Amino acid sequence: MEEIKEATKKIEEKVKLKGKLVWDKYDESRAKEAFSFAEGYKGFLGDAKTEREAVGEILKSAQGVGFCAPSEGEGNNKRIYRLNKDKNIGLATLGERPIEEGLRIIVSHIDSPRLDLKQNPLYEELDMALLRTHYYGGIKKYQWVAQPLALHGVVVKENGEKVRIRIGEEEGEPVFTICDLLPHLSRKVQEEKKLKEAIEGEKLTILAGHLPYPDQGAKERVKLRILEFLHQHYGLVEEDFLSAELELVPASKARDVGFDRAFVASYGQDDRVCAYASLKAMEEVVAPPYTTVTIFMDKEEIGSEGNTGAKSRFLELFLTDILKAAGKDPGDTLVREILFNSKALSADVTAGIDPNYKDVHEAQNNAKIGYGVCLSKFTGAGGKYYSSDASAEYVGEIRELFNRKDITWQMGELGKVDEGGGGTVAKYLAVHGMDIIDCGTPLLGMHSPFEVASKGDIYETFRAYRVFFEGE
Numbered sequence: 001m002e003e004i005k006e007a008t009k010k011i012e013e014k015v016k017l018k019g020k021l022v023w024d025k026y027d028e029s030r031a032k033e034a035f036s037f038a039e040g041y042k043g044f045l046g047d048a049k050t051e052r053e054a055v056g057e058i059l060k061s062a063q064g065v066g067f068c069a070p071s072e073g074e075g076n077n078k079r080i081y082r083l084n085k086d087k088n089i090g091l092a093t094l095g096e097r098p099i100e101e102g103l104r105i106i107v108s109h110i111d112s113p114r115l116d117l118k119q120n121p122l123y124e125e126l127d128m129a130l131l132r133t134h135y136y137g138g139i140k141k142y143q144w145v146a147q148p149l150a151l152h153g154v155v156v157k158e159n160g161e162k163v164r165i166r167i168g169e170e171e172g173e174p175v176f177t178i179c180d181l182l183p184h185l186s187r188k189v190q191e192e193k194k195l196k197e198a199i200e201g202e203k204l205t206i207l208a209g210h211l212p213y214p215d216q217g218a219k220e221r222v223k224l225r226i227l228e229f230l231h232q233h234y235g236l237v238e239e240d241f242l243s244a245e246l247e248l249v250p251a252s253k254a255r256d257v258g259f260d261r262a263f264v265a266s267y268g269q270d271d272r273v274c275a276y277a278s279l280k281a282m283e284e285v286v287a288p289p290y291t292t293v294t295i296f297m298d299k300e301e302i303g304s305e306g307n308t309g310a311k312s313r314f315l316e317l318f319l320t321d322i323l324k325a326a327g328k329d330p331g332d333t334l335v336r337e338i339l340f341n342s343k344a345l346s347a348d349v350t351a352g353i354d355p356n357y358k359d360v361h362e363a364q365n366n367a368k369i370g371y372g373v374c375l376s377k378f379t380g381a382g383g384k385y386y387s388s389d390a391s392a393e394y395v396g397e398i399r400e401l402f403n404r405k406d407i408t409w410q411m412g413e414l415g416k417v418d419e420g421g422g423g424t425v426a427k428y429l430a431v432h433g434m435d436i437i438d439c440g441t442p443l444l445g446m447h448s449p450f451e452v453a454s455k456g457d458i459y460e461t462f463r464a465y466r467v468f469f470e471g472e
Contacts, residue, residue: 019371022408022456023262034459037280038264041458042254044276045266046169049249050152051298051308054110054272055089058279058296062091065283070321079286080325082318087298087308090318091282092325095291099326100334102341103319105293105434106281106465107310107425108274108348109300112267113137113447115144115204115248117153121241122208124223129209131176133248134201137301141199143448148175149206153246155236163234168251175251176206206248250449262455269451271300273458274347274440281465291322292469300348300425310425315339315432339432343394345439345468346426347461349453350374350412352442360419365412367442369453372408372460375399376438379414381421388426390437398437398468405467408460412442439464 026034048054059081067079078094088110095104115133123130135141150168157163168175180199181190190198212221213228230236254266275296282294295318299309306312319338320330328334352369353361367374377395380387402409414422426436441461444452 019368019410020408021370022372022454022460023370025406025408026456034455035261037459037462038455040280041273041276042264042266045254045264045268045272048110048272049112049150049169049268050114050247051087051111052154052245053152054275054296055083055086058089058091058110058275059083061279062283067091070325077325080321082314082321084312084314085308088314089296090314091279091294092318092322093282093286093288093292094322094326095288097289097291099291099323099328099338100341101290102338102343102434103293103322104288104290104469104471105295105315105342105344105429105436106278106347106468107295107297107315107344107429108278108440109271109297109304109310109425110275111137111298111301112249112270112272113139113301115149115206117151117206117241117244117246117248119242119244121206121246122223122226122238124220127210127212127222128207129222129226131206131208132202133204133206135204136247138447140196140448141201141204142195144204145178145180145199147177147449148251149177149248150251151176151246152249153244155234155240155244155246157235157240157243161235163236163240165234165246176208176248178204179207252450257452263452264455264458265450265452267449267451269441269443269453270349270446271347271440273349273443273453274461277441277458277462278347278465280462281469284466285469288469289471291326293318293322297425304425304428310428315429336432339434342432342434343397344426344429344434344436345398345465346388346424346429346436347440347465348424348426348438349440349443349446350376350438351414351446352444354444360415362413362416366415367410367412369442369444370456371410371442372457373439373464374410374412374442376412376414376440379421379423379426379438381423382417386423386427388424388430388436388438391435394435394437397435398439401467402464405463407464407467408456409464439468 048057067081082090114136116136118132121131155163209226213224250267257263257265278294297310299306304310323330352367378387378389441457
């Protein structure tokens with residue numbers, strides 16, 4: 001009987017798929033590394049709450065380790081960057097192998113769901129000044145009321161001067177908020193409606209002021225007092241709102257969660273967790289075998305549209321810079337050949353199984369919190385619509401690499417087949433013919449103002465990106 005049990009144990013260990021908790025694989029030293037990495041990450045989250053701020057932080061960090069604009073490197077620098085309208089950025093490190101063999105690319109996005117001010121936002125009602133908003137990306141509107149919000153962004157004045165706004169993040173600064181309806185009066189207006197209809201988009205109005213202009217004969221005195229404040233402090237007039245990009249984001253800071261501090265909670269972890277991990281991996285791998293490229297994209301949350309999203313030609317344009325730095329003629333044929341021969345990771349988060357909502361997940365094929373970075377062969381919705389589907393060969397290649405380098409990883413899908421779904425930028429790179437697979441951190445509360453990630457999963461995401469760049 002004991003021999004049968006031992007034989008059964010051996011065959012189970014040999015053939016069964018078994019995930020392993022990150023913390024069971026970590027010794028004390030590795031756990032300290034994960035916690036230390038999370039501290040830098042939390043700082044990044046606080047400083048990079050918008051896509052423009054993220055680009056600024058990425059650029060500052062990259063310049064600190066030697067990345068420069070192509071024009072600054074005199075053709076000799078092996079680490080270059082390119083900016084695109086202050087909303088997305090690319091980094092590249094020239095590799096040892098011929099560039100014609102292809103690049104190793106990691107692409108993430110640095111925009112997150114938020115509330116944007118409308119172009120003519122300021123109005124007065126009942127002696128209060130308010131700001132009208134238009135939500136950006138997929139949000140649950142009820143999560144954005146009755147909490148402190150900070151105002152970030154830029155205003156471009158008529159003379160072309162750019163004014164940067166950041167109010168509500170520092171101790172002692174005022175914040176903004178959207179007032180919710182008291183429960184005593186909300187039964188018919190909110191509680192009897194479907195959850196998604198309880199808060200209307202047009203009622204996501206920001207409370208912005210209350211003091212009236214001293215002249216009691218003036219019209220809209222509170223609005224006028226706010227305009228006076230903006231003019232005195234920033235030199236703005238009301239028409240300047242028309243050429244502004246102002247965003248409301250949660251005013252809270254990234255925090256540790258739990259008695260053991262094993263989680264990070266913050267706004268914007270989708271997808272700045274992957275952006276930060278890929279940035280740090282890029283900075284550490286200074287002599288890669290293949291030329292490495294990290295692209296930080298905008299507009300993913302609204303379909304990767306526009307001239308700063310993944311549908312733009314920014315990657316191709318940046319590749320011409322890379323070719324020039326490598327001493328190559330950046331002809332169209334060579335650009336297409338290199339992209340076709342490239343291999344990539346679409347660095348985006350996925351949904352971790354929430355103990356309270358296990359019914360929308362298919363546990364055997366969905367990501368678990370604490371079980372490492374997650375590969376997703378495909379995303380999309382329903383019958384794999386709107387998705388890039390990685391080949392078995394490429395999945396096998398990444399699997400072998402991660403196993404050989406002792407990366408804690410898992411395979412996952414985004415919920416049950418008929419529950420919904422979601423997409424990433426993978427399909428917009430796949431059109432070039434390159435191999436690409438989604439690879440990112442599992443989150444709880446994705447798209448909420450306070451998303452949660454395991455510090456172990458965050459660190460394994462970084463380690464996975466690093467070994468992908470190191471190659472071979």
